[in-house]
Amino acid sequence: VHAQWFVNGQSRGVDPSDRGLAYGDGLFETMAAVDGRIRWLDLHLERLGAGCRQLGIEPVDVGTIRDEIIERCPPHGRWVLKLIVTRGPGARGYRPPVPANPARILGIVPWPEAPRSHYTQGIRMGLCKLRLGRNAHLAGLKHLCRLEQVLAQRELIGSDVEEGLLLDTDGLVVSGTSCNVFAVFDGRLTTPALTHCGVKGVMRRVVLASAGRLCIGATEQDIGAERLPDAEEVFVTNAISGIRPVQAIGERRYAIGAITLKLMSELGYPDDA
Amino acid sequence: VHAQWFVNGQSRGVDPSDRGLAYGDGLFETMAAVDGRIRWLDLHLERLGAGCRQLGIEPVDVGTIRDEIIERCPPHGRWVLKLIVTRGPGARGYRPPVPANPARILGIVPWPEAPRSHYTQGIRMGLCKLRLGRNAHLAGLKHLCRLEQVLAQRELIGSDVEEGLLLDTDGLVVSGTSCNVFAVFDGRLTTPALTHCGVKGVMRRVVLASAGRLCIGATEQDIGAERLPDAEEVFVTNAISGIRPVQAIGERRYAIGAITLKLMSELGYPDDA
Numbered sequence: 001v002h003a004q005w006f007v008n009g010q011s012r013g014v015d016p017s018d019r020g021l022a023y024g025d026g027l028f029e030t031m032a033a034v035d036g037r038i039r040w041l042d043l044h045l046e047r048l049g050a051g052c053r054q055l056g057i058e059p060v061d062v063g064t065i066r067d068e069i070i071e072r073c074p075p076h077g078r079w080v081l082k083l084i085v086t087r088g089p090g091a092r093g094y095r096p097p098v099p100a101n102p103a104r105i106l107g108i109v110p111w112p113e114a115p116r117s118h119y120t121q122g123i124r125m126g127l128c129k130l131r132l133g134r135n136a137h138l139a140g141l142k143h144l145c146r147l148e149q150v151l152a153q154r155e156l157i158g159s160d161v162e163e164g165l166l167l168d169t170d171g172l173v174v175s176g177t178s179c180n181v182f183a184v185f186d187g188r189l190t191t192p193a194l195t196h197c198g199v200k201g202v203m204r205r206v207v208l209a210s211a212g213r214l215c216i217g218a219t220e221q222d223i224g225a226e227r228l229p230d231a232e233e234v235f236v237t238n239a240i241s242g243i244r245p246v247q248a249i250g251e252r253r254y255a256i257g258a259i260t261l262k263l264m265s266e267l268g269y270p271d272d273a
Numbered sequence: 274v275h276a277q278w279f280v281n282g283q284s285r286g287v288d289p290s291d292r293g294l295a296y297g298d299g300l301f302e303t304m305a306a307v308d309g310r311i312r313w314l315d316l317h318l319e320r321l322g323a324g325c326r327q328l329g330i331e332p333v334d335v336g337t338i339r340d341e342i343i344e345r346c347p348p349h350g351r352w353v354l355k356l357i358v359t360r361g362p363g364a365r366g367y368r369p370p371v372p373a374n375p376a377r378i379l380g381i382v383p384w385p386e387a388p389r390s391h392y393t394q395g396i397r398m399g400l401c402k403l404r405l406g407r408n409a410h411l412a413g414l415k416h417l418c419r420l421e422q423v424l425a426q427r428e429l430i431g432s433d434v435e436e437g438l439l440l441d442t443d444g445l446v447v448s449g450t451s452c453n454v455f456a457v458f459d460g461r462l463t464t465p466a467l468t469h470c471g472v473k474g475v476m477r478r479v480v481l482a483s484a485g486r487l488c489i490g491a492t493e494q495d496i497g498a499e500r501l502p503d504a505e506e507v508f509v510t511n512a513i514s515g516i517r518p519v520q521a522i523g524e525r526r527y528a529i530g531a532i533t534l535k536l537m538s539e540l541g542y543p544d545d546a
Contacts, residue, residue, distance in 0.1 A: 003290060003364075003365075005289035005290060006289075007286070007289055012286055013280070013285055013286015013287050013288060013289065014286050014287040014288075014289050014291070014294060015286060015287075016278035016279075016280055016286065016287050016357075016378050016380060017276060017278060017380065018287070018294070019423075020294050021287060021291070021293050021294045021357065021359075021378070021417070022301070022357070022417065022419070023297075023417065023418075023419035023420060023422070023423050024296075024297035024417055024418045024419055024420050025419070025420055025423050028295070030365070055420075055423075055424070056427060080365060082365055084289075084294065084295070086294075087423075091276075091382070091383075092276075092303070092353060092355055092380070092382045092385075093385070093426075093451070094419060094422040094423050094425070094426040094450060094451055095423075095426040095427075095429070095430070096423055096426070096427060098430070105289050105294070107289060107290065107365070109364070109365045110364075112365075112366070130408070130410050131408070132406070132408070133405070133406025133407050133408040133411075133442075133470070134406050134407070134442050135403070135404070135405070135406040135421060135442070137403050137421075137424055138406075138420060138421070138424075143420055144294070144295065144296065144297055144418075144420070145296075145297045145417075145418030145419070145420045145421075146295070146296035146297055146298070146367060146418070147296060147297050147298055147328075147411060147416050147417070147418045148408060148410075148411070148418075149296070149367040150292075150296050150298050150328075150360075150367050150368075150369055151328070151410055151411075152367070153366075153367040153368040153369070154329060154368075154369060156368070157368070157371070169406075169407050169408070169442075177367060178366070178367060197406070
């Protein structure tokens with residue numbers, strides 16, 4: 001089972017002058033496809049469109065992108081659909097061409113099978129040494145500049161944790177290496193506000209909306225790392241794995257709590273992951 | 274006059290699964306070629322090799338890269354040689370494949386003609402609103418995650434300055450949007466230490482070495498933005514433009530000073546730019 005890639009709709013390589021490669025000047029989405037159904041497709045495309053507007057990557061025809069995703073999505077099995085939108089080819093130099101000629105790159109890639117125990121017993125996290133740089137202009141975006149996450153993942157090679165915990169240079173909790181983090185304090189669901197770094201994940205948004213529907217009090221706010229030992233429950237989210245309870249961060253162990261289980265049940269995990 | 278690109282030595286596109294595109298997982302060099310001579314080639318390749326080791330991008334055969342650069346360099350005229358080295362293709366996910374299969378991408382791109390007045394009268398700089406995020410693990414490297422610089426350049430569209438001045442989130446001077454910055458305080462040449470962000474440019478290194486040779490006292494140290502008005506001279510450096518005096522940062526004007534002129538003369542600018 002191999003990955004299949006399409007660049008502007010065709011089976012070809014990417015222009016070597018593409019600014020996504022040269023400068024990380026673009027955005028991506030990682031979507032879960034199950035038997036031809038793409039979960040949260042509208043939310044992914046909405047975030048993509050908002051990100052393109054924020055970066056001034058225009059014109060981007062989200063309708064064409066949606067049509068291509070639906071057309072290329074395999075009708076059977078579980079797949080990850082990875083979509084990259086860049087500002088497209090450019091002359092050398094940071095200054096963006098106006099108007100741009102954005103490129104879309106779609107990958108149909110194998111589903112990462114994960115043990116069911118990640119859902120029934122939870123995953124382990126370890127604190128990464130690397131601290132994320134703060135930049136309010138990029139915070140929240142799923143842009144292509146991810147070398148920090150690559151280096152954080154490198155720290156985990158040979159360790160027995162499933163996700164690294166990432167703090168920013170001020171010591172605030174940001175996320176896992178490839179997931180958002182939620183913690184329950186005094187019965188209240190809390191997730192980092194992500195005003196200075198981090199990615200505002202689609203599953204993070206879905207969980208916040210579901211909490212509202214289930215009358216679970218929820219807030220987005222800064223969380224200092226020193227507060228995590230006081231959490232009653234911790235779980236992580238992303239669009240592929242959905243919701244996974246956290247059983248441990250370093251030495252501190254957590255039970256899988258009622259709020260975590262309620263949200264997992266509401267959103268269909270682990271069965272839909 | 275168009276750009277020419279070679280991907281692993283061939284006229285073809287880049288693998289859409291390349292991690293340079295997906296995550297900015299790679300490095301680049303921008304070299305000045307004049308009539309077949311590549312200025313500072315050894316220093317560029319040395320920095321590239323050191324960066325690859327720091328990021329664990331291996332194996333990279335710098336000898337092959339050097340041979341290709343020399344072979345492809347046009348024998349006449351001024352050109353920019355842009356070299357990108359990425360960790361190569363990969364499965365989805367931040368974790369780097371070990372060993373990697375790094376990709377090299379070489380562009381022969383047109384020289385950006387600049388007015389001679391940039392050297393005789395100096396360039397104007399304006400303070401960018403965007404502040405650079407601090408990350409000691411990435412500081413100094415010329416890696417591919419440059420969206421901060423792209424956004425900083427976007428701020429300058431429509432302005433009359435040649436370079437933006439970039440501070441980090443702590444208010445320290447880092448660089449120009451595409452150059453390193455030097456300032457003279459009390460007769461002493463000073464450039465930001467770049468321990469938390471910024472690129473350690475090849476021309477920055479050349480200038481520091483030249484200052485030593487010319488018995489000009491020079492230091493790398495943190496420079497708070499509030500100190501810049503006290504500078505006696507300011508100039509900027511990069512491998513393409515060499516040394517350009519700064520005539521103004523915002524409202525503060527600077528004369529072109531003796532240390533700037535001495536270094537320009539020593540290194541052959543503007544005639545070699």
